[in-house]
Amino acid sequence: MIVFSAIVPPSPLLIPSIGKEHAAALAHTIDALAHIKSSLHAIHPDACIIISQYSRLPQRFGIGIHTHYKGSLKDFGDLREYAAPGLPSLGTALLTQIPHGMAAGVTLPSLDYASVVALRSLCGDAPSAPVVPLHSCAASYEAHARFGAALAEPVIHSSHRIALIAVADLSHHATEASPEGYRAEGVLFDKAVRGALQKKSTRHLMETARKYDEEAALSGIRAMIILSGILEDFRASFRLLAYESPFGVSYLTAEYV
Template sequence: MLVFAGLSPHPPIIVPEVGGKELAKVAQTVAGMREWAKAAASANPETLVFISPHGSFLRGAMGYLGCKELTGSLASFGAPQVAFNAANDLALASAIAAEADKAGVEVIEVVRGSRDSCQAKGLDHGVMVPLYYLREAGVEASLVAFGISLLPFEELFKFGQAVGRAAAQSPRRVGMIASGDLSHCLIPGAPAGYTPEGKVFDQIIREALEKMDTERILNLPEELIERAGECGLRPIIMLLGALQEYDVTSHIYSYEGPFGVGYLVADFRIKERPKGAKTGTGAVPGKQVSPFVRLARASIEHYLRTHKLLPVPDPLPAGMEGKAGVFVSLKKHGQLRGCIGTIEPVQENIAAEIIHNAVSAAVQDPRFWPVELKEVPELKISVDVLTPPEPVASEKDLDPKRYGVIVRSKGRTGLLLPNLEGINTVTEQVAIARQKAGIRPDEPVELERFEVIRYE
């Protein structure tokens, strides 16, 4: 039976033998991990199933270490004295593989070194770091060590469901640990560089886990995920799959990002499954229309029916509380049908910005006839939420795939969004932005760049 589920960061620096004097900078995480481990110990797990992004990596399948004894250390991080070994619960691993096979997800046993002991390349730090705190709290359990895969999120969720089914059928008390850090791009100088999307990603993950909003996580924009530079999303998705059939409340112990990487410590309190409930057989939450796009479409339809603006939703949808520039783009049969936006916010929140700009794109874009009500079902709508523009010294600082561009000259302003089909060079991007503003090619301009989170 599944008795514990947790999310753990895995920076070796939070282990005292590695962190040393730097440990004070991650004090919240250390304290959170100790409380987290105590909660795990109170559940008395006999086997722990780990999902680590630094473990066995397979593109089209899930892999687990298949030797009888699992060993590992933090020697590569300067702490060889931090070393653990544990029995491998191969019976549970095989049961998980069998359940995953029924769901169409391939699972492969990976043997490193000899069959008896994975000493050569055994437990990675994604397992070793949370295991340090679990052992400190008195948890002496056998292990199952899975890595991650590039399978689609829906398949990873199905694999998580398979873990949940196998755990429910096991005579042993099973805990599941999703090991992963959030964005690696939170501050300038962060390991993966700085992007504003890093903080947005971490906020969404934290909010979604607090509310157990699985669909929000499964429907994160691909561009946001890529720009966040994370390593924990796939383990989180598998953990949520395992928990799907349970009544669960989440508990966040701590979150911080002192080195530019987000460390979130959480567990999920599993209540007794309702009588008659099936084990892990629920459908995978499907690809849903983004709330941003849904609001834009509703705004257009409401205006065309009533000639009045849609009232701002109360309460505000998640992620729309702040202020930002917003562009709403409409396409019909692959052709642009309208696009209006604001470089900087002019409304009280993002929701209001979407409502106003969606209506403007539909009926006020001077390049097109106003959209008619009968056309609305045929529209493909995208909503771009802009980061604050920043000035750049030259075109060398631009990238048409990553950055949008703003050109300014003598009170005239032109803007072009990033990652547009057919725009492959900075020269093309700037030339079109100039043309939109009525700025000649030989006139000097001030350049600014911005990034967007695109919802489709």
């Protein structure tokens, strides 16, 4: 069963050892992550499914079936290795309950940087709940929605108490501070994504991604589409906790309650 769901940003600057000097600029996001961390601790899920497109597979979606995972933020200056237990029984159960060939079982023990940021932000340095990574792929937005929809029933009816965490950012052109430069379409893209999430409309998310394709290509919208596909018919409301673009890249933090 689903006991918690959230969207969190992937920025390594949220980790104090990397972005401590930027804490004031990221205050709203940091406060929102602290709220989610507290909620997760109180709920104490049996497993965390981490939805990320930052370890995208070339052809098929992926579901992690390893017994343990490791990752780091060494590319950003933090040399510590992060470790988390896996839950291959849950990953295998999900694989067997979705259409054959839709996803592959992934035995790689590595976590991408975005998943490490999310887990360290929400679970601390020693997560108690095992992790099952979901991997995006190069397929269409519609395929991502179908993948999420196919996972809905197996996840909702699982005997495990599951927390769903999508790791995603929004526009990379939101303000003049963006390394990619400002584009008005970035602001419009962010507004449309927030509206689609508020409506819990996977269709509107996909329409937004197609309309603002250049913005969507740099964002984490694929992870949000997968999550939306899982939650579309689940009784939970979207609650925006923080939205800010202090460095030109938009960070959205939200939960479903």
